[in-house]
Amino acid sequence: DDATPRPVTVRLATPEATAAFGARLGARLRAGDLLVLAGDLGAGKTTLTRGLAEGLGVRGPVTSPTFVIARVHPTLRGGPPLVHVDAYRIGSLAELDDLDLDASTEEAVTVVEWGRGLVEELAGERLEVDLVRPHGTLPGSGASADEGTSEVPVEAREVTLRGIGGRWAGVLTGLAEPDRSTS
Numbered sequence: 001d002d003a004t005p006r007p008v009t010v011r012l013a014t015p016e017a018t019a020a021f022g023a024r025l026g027a028r029l030r031a032g033d034l035l036v037l038a039g040d041l042g043a044g045k046t047t048l049t050r051g052l053a054e055g056l057g058v059r060g061p062v063t064s065p066t067f068v069i070a071r072v073h074p075t076l077r078g079g080p081p082l083v084h085v086d087a088y089r090i091g092s093l094a095e096l097d098d099l100d101l102d103a104s105t106e107e108a109v110t111v112v113e114w115g116r117g118l119v120e121e122l123a124g125e126r127l128e129v130d131l132v133r134p135h136g137t138l139p140g141s142g143a144s145a146d147e148g149t150s151e152v153p154v155e156a157r158e159v160t161l162r163g164i165g166g167r168w169a170g171v172l173t174g175l176a177e178p179d180r181s182t183s
C-alpha cells in the first residue's frame with residue numbers, strides 16, 4: 001500500500017515537550033512498526049526516543065546505543081519491546097539480523113537513528129521522523145502563548161513526521177492537536 005498521509009509538523013518548545021510528544025506517539029505504536037529518526041547531533045533524537053519508550057511502557061533508562069548498535073528495551077503491560085538502533089556505523093540494516101537481538105522487528109517497535117538510506121531496503125512501511133532546530137526562534141518572535149506559562153522559548157525544535165504506507169494515517173490523525181502551532 002503506497003498510501004501516504006500528509007506530513008505532520010509540530011513545534012516542540014522544550015526538551016519536556018519533545019519527550020511528551022514522543023510519549024504520545026509511542027502510546028499509538030504497535031509491534032512491527034518502524035521509525036526512522038533523522039536530525040543533526042543535538043536535534044533531540046534521543047530525547048524523543050525516551051518519550052517513545054515512556055509511551056510504550058519501557059521501564060528503565062534509555063541511553064544512546066552508539067557503541068552497541070542496538071538495544072532491546074522490554075516493556076511493562078506486555079506491550080511490544082522497543083528496539084533502539086544507532087545505524088551510524090553499520091552499512092546495512094541486514095546486519096541487525098547478525099546481532100542476535102532478543103526481539104525480531106516483527107514483534108518489536110523499532111526506532112533507528114541515522115537510518116536514512118538504510119531502512120528503505122528493509123521496509124516499505126515506515127514513519128520518517130525529522131528533527132530540526134528552526135532558525136530565528138527569539139523571545140517575543142511570535143511563539144504561541146501556552147496557557148499556564150509565561151516562558152518564551154529561546155531555542156526550540158520542530159519535528160516532521162512522514163508516514164510511508166497505509167499504516168500511518170491513523171497514527172498521525174490528531175497527534176499534533178495538543179501542541180498545534182500556527183507555523
Ligand code: ADP
Pocket residue numbers: 012013014015016017018039040041042043044045046047048155156157
Ligand atoms: P540527539 O540524540 O539528536 O543528538 P538529544 O536528544 O541528545 O539529541 O538532545 C540534545 C539536547 O537538546 C538535549 O540537551 C535536549 O534536552 C535538548 N532538547 C531536546 N528537545 C528540545 C526542545 N524541543 N527544545 C530545546 N531543547 C531541546
Ligand code: MG
Pocket residue numbers: 045046047064
Ligand atoms: Mg542521540
